[in-house]
Amino acid sequence: MSLRELAALTGLDRGYLSRIERGQVREPAVDRVLSIATALGVSPAAITHEETP
Template sequence: MRAIRNARKVSIRELEQRTGLNRGYLSRLERGEIRETAEQKVAQVASALEVPQEWLELKEKP
């Protein structure tokens, strides 16, 4: 997610504004620290970054 965000030149603060999701939450998503992610939230991020949802592999780190 971070690589896509950076490639699109979108700051975490801008992504927060576009999605309405807290930037701390978004940061934890990028680091893989969120155990379960609601599909709606993934859809919000994908829409804000203008990419297909499948591009966002928001998986928990072991």
């Protein structure tokens, strides 16, 4: 999926998504992580590399 497609699905700015992808956003807001995970069809842990309790 391109950043353009992800931006359209999440309503987030492509530049912001690009910064997340490059690791330049240390702690993205939880609602944004959930939005991205939902758009990608994965769990939030799959994109944050954090274990779920």
